[in-house]
Amino acid sequence: MSRIDGDRLLRDLQTLRSIGAYRSGVHRPTYSAQDIEARHWLVARLTEAGLDAEIDGIGNVIGRYRGAPGGGTHNDTGGERGAPGYDNDTGPDRDAGAVGHGLGQTLLIGSHLETQSQAGWLDGAMGVIYGLEVARALGRGIDVAGWADEEGHYGSFLGSRSFCGLVAEAELDACHNRDDGSPLRAALQRAGLAGRPRAALDPARYRGYLEAHIEQGDELDTSGKRLAVVTSIVGARQFRITFEGVQNHAGTTRMAIRRDAGVALVRLANAIDRRFPQIAGPRTVWTVGRITLHPGAPSIVPGQAEMLLQFRDTDPALLDRLEQALDALVAEAGQGPCQVTLERLSRSLPTAMDAGFQSVLERAAERHAPGLVVRMPSGAGHDAQILATRLPAAMLFVPSIGGISHHWTEDTSEADIVLGCAVLADAAAEILGLA
Numbered sequence: 001m002s003r004i005d006g007d008r009l010l011r012d013l014q015t016l017r018s019i020g021a022y023r024s025g026v027h028r029p030t031y032s033a034q035d036i037e038a039r040h041w042l043v044a045r046l047t048e049a050g051l052d053a054e055i056d057g058i059g060n061v062i063g064r065y066r067g068a069p070g071g072g073t074h075n076d077t078g079g080e081r082g083a084p085g086y087d088n089d090t091g092p093d094r095d096a097g098a099v100g101h102g103l104g105q106t107l108l109i110g111s112h113l114e115t116q117s118q119a120g121w122l123d124g125a126m127g128v129i130y131g132l133e134v135a136r137a138l139g140r141g142i143d144v145a146g147w148a149d150e151e152g153h154y155g156s157f158l159g160s161r162s163f164c165g166l167v168a169e170a171e172l173d174a175c176h177n178r179d180d181g182s183p184l185r186a187a188l189q190r191a192g193l194a195g196r197p198r199a200a201l202d203p204a205r206y207r208g209y210l211e212a213h214i215e216q217g218d219e220l221d222t223s224g225k226r227l228a229v230v231t232s233i234v235g236a237r238q239f240r241i242t243f244e245g246v247q248n249h250a251g252t253t254r255m256a257i258r259r260d261a262g263v264a265l266v267r268l269a270n271a272i273d274r275r276f277p278q279i280a281g282p283r284t285v286w287t288v289g290r291i292t293l294h295p296g297a298p299s300i301v302p303g304q305a306e307m308l309l310q311f312r313d314t315d316p317a318l319l320d321r322l323e324q325a326l327d328a329l330v331a332e333a334g335q336g337p338c339q340v341t342l343e344r345l346s347r348s349l350p351t352a353m354d355a356g357f358q359s360v361l362e363r364a365a366e367r368h369a370p371g372l373v374v375r376m377p378s379g380a381g382h383d384a385q386i387l388a389t390r391l392p393a394a395m396l397f398v399p400s401i402g403g404i405s406h407h408w409t410e411d412t413s414e415a416d417i418v419l420g421c422a423v424l425a426d427a428a429a430e431i432l433g434l435a
Contacts, residue, residue, distance in 0.1 A: 004137045004425050006418035012045065012129050013417070016113075017121040025408025026121045030114040030153035031059060031187040038113050042128065042146050049136050051144065057188070057196035058162045058172075059148030061113070063132075067140055068106040068205060102207040102392050107428050109134055109210050110145030112383060114153065117179075120214075120410025124150060126398075126417065127212045134425045141432045143206075147383045153177060154184045156346055160383035162198050164390050201390055207431055208357060208392035211384040212424050214412050218403025219376060226372040226416055227365040227423060229358050230395035233378045233385040234283075234312040235319055235350040241268065241330065245338040247295065247303025261305035262293045264338040269307065271329050276311070279325060281318050285379060286311035314350040314377045351385035357394030357431065364426035365396070368419055380405075396424055 019041065020026045020034030028034045039061050046053035046063030053063040111127025131144035148159030155175045161167045175184035188194045215221075220228055245261035269288050276286055287310050294304040311322050327342070334340045358375070365373040378395065387393045398420035401411045429435040 004133050004418070004421050006414075006421070008136075009129060009133045009418060009421055010414055012132065013122070013126065016041065016125050016129065020115070022118050023408045024121070025119055025410060026115045026125075027118045028113070028115045029117060030149040030151065031191045031193075032114075035059075035114045036191045039146060042113065042132075045132055046135075046144055049132060050139075051135060054199070055193065055196070056162075056199040057193055058159055058167070058198050059188070059191065059193055060159045060163060060199055061128075061144075061146035062163075062199050063135070063144040065106055065135070065141060065143055068104070068143075103203060104205040104207050105432075106141055106143050106205050107207050107210065107431055108143045108145060108387070108391070109212075109424070109428065110147055110383065111211050111213060112148070112150035112159070113146040114149060114151050116151050116406045118408050119406050120404075120408065122214050122410060122412055122417075123216065123405055124213075126214060126412075126420075130212045130421045130424050133421055134428050137425045138429060138432070138434060141434065142428065150381075150383050153179070154187065156348075157381070157383060157386050158184075160386040163201050164386055165200060166386070166389075167198075203390060206391050208354065208394075209384065209387040210357070210361075210394055210396070210424060210428060210431075211382060211387075212396045212398070212420055213378075213380075213382060214400045214405060214410070215397040215403075216380050216400055216405035218400070220374070220397065220399035221401060221403055223374070224372070225374050226369045226399065226419060228374050228376045228397035229361045229365065230353050230378050230384075230397060231358065231375050232314050232353060233351045233382055233388075233395075234314050234380070235316060235348050236310055236312045236381060237319060237323060237347045238308065238310045238345040239326065240343040240345055241265070241307050241309060242341045242343070243268075243305045243333075243338045244341075245303050245305070246301070248301045250299045250301050253301055258301055259337040260301050261338050262302040264333060264336055264340070265291065265293075265305035265307055267336075268329060268333045268340070271333070272309070272326065275325055275329060276322060279318070279321050281313055281315055283377065283379060284311065284313045284318065284322070286322070308345075312379060316350055319350075348381065348385065351388050353384070353388065353394045354392035357392055357427075360427045360430050361394055361396050361423070364423045364430065367426065368423050396420060396427075 020028035043053040051063035109131035112124035135142035243261040243264045245259035290308040293302040
């Protein structure tokens with residue numbers, strides 16, 4: 001059975017936490033100076049651990065075990081299958097009960113390094129440092145990845161999709177920062193990554209992929225459980241809904257003749273909140289994440305209003321029903337005084353985690369925390385759903401205190417952090433036949 005160094009693991013996490021520190025959390029957006037500093041720091045740690053480490057042309061940090069064949073290939077053009085608003089399948093058909101049924105001799109472990117704005121210190125970072133520590137503990141057979149832009153500052157899982165050959169150069173040309181509209185190409189240039197080749201997956205190298213993460217919800221924390229084996233990752237669909245009315249003076253425009261885009265938007269949001277519970281499943285969630293009114297002044301009737309809507313579930317048929325219901329509600333809203341446009345921004349399919357790997361994780365978890373292990377789907381998206389299209393993949397969750405994530409107060413106890421890494425190391429050892 002493998003043995004990790006818990007103190008070293010925590011020291012590395014605390015050091016990484018200091019890069020872009022914000023209150024008790026971290027502000028490290030993709031390709032910011034702090035993000036690039038963190039990536040270079042990780043390269044140094046991976047090199048010290050005996051891995052061949054690099055930052056590729058999209059910002060992925062890849063650390064490769066030197067004793068394994070293959071893995072040195074690069075993809076200069078990217079795949080031609082990817083596009084903004086991708087669809088991912090659930091990966092190739094496999095023997096659901098098998099363990100170690102990938103082709104290679106190496107196991108890939110990773111997560112992402114960047115953060116949401118003014119957010120937590122463990123979201124993504126913990127899984128990357130788990131990979132580093134497992135590579136040290138086992139001494140062989142482990143590659144480590146710090147994927148770029150899982151948080152979507154510029155695109156949709158850009159780093160892991162690029163590695164899997166799902167991002168074409170044309171998509172990179174079209175990507176812009178979601179906050180300020182700046183081009184991705186300019187960000188790569190500032191980060192010193194322009195012109196570098198993008199690393200490409202060599203399936204023959206890998207046995208599979210593991211990722212660990214904080215739960216980002218409260219199920220573990222409130223139930224008293226300490227570990228969760230992820231069964232599947234939700235699919236998400238995102239939309240932009242825009243109302244066009246007539247901008248006019250708020251004091252002189254009679255209510256009877258107003259075409260108020262803001263009022264029309266609020267009515268639709270309310271209709272969605274009434275309709276969706278009637279067709280939702282037990283884990284369905286939906287969010288109006290942003291509402292903007294133009295011109296946004298108290299003395300002006302809004303001439304335009306926009307909202308971003310997202311919903312998630314693990315059942316593709318249920319996602320289809322929600323989308324059909326949304327289409328009907330938007331059509332009904334279009335019968336009012338304002339024109340309405342529904343734009344489909346992105347969609348991803350639910351992704352099942354590999355059954356054999358789930359069993360390995362569960363066995364390791366039960367050895368360390370008997371009776372304190374559950375299986376659950378992930379309500380958040382993760383790079384594992386991308387890697388699962390090419391490799392056997394699985395995920396392990398540790399508790400989030402209070403269920404808080406995407407906020408600087410996000411936290412997990414040190415004991416649970418160390419426990420999760422010990423479990424991941426034991427599972428990796430079993431998958432590689434080193435237990």
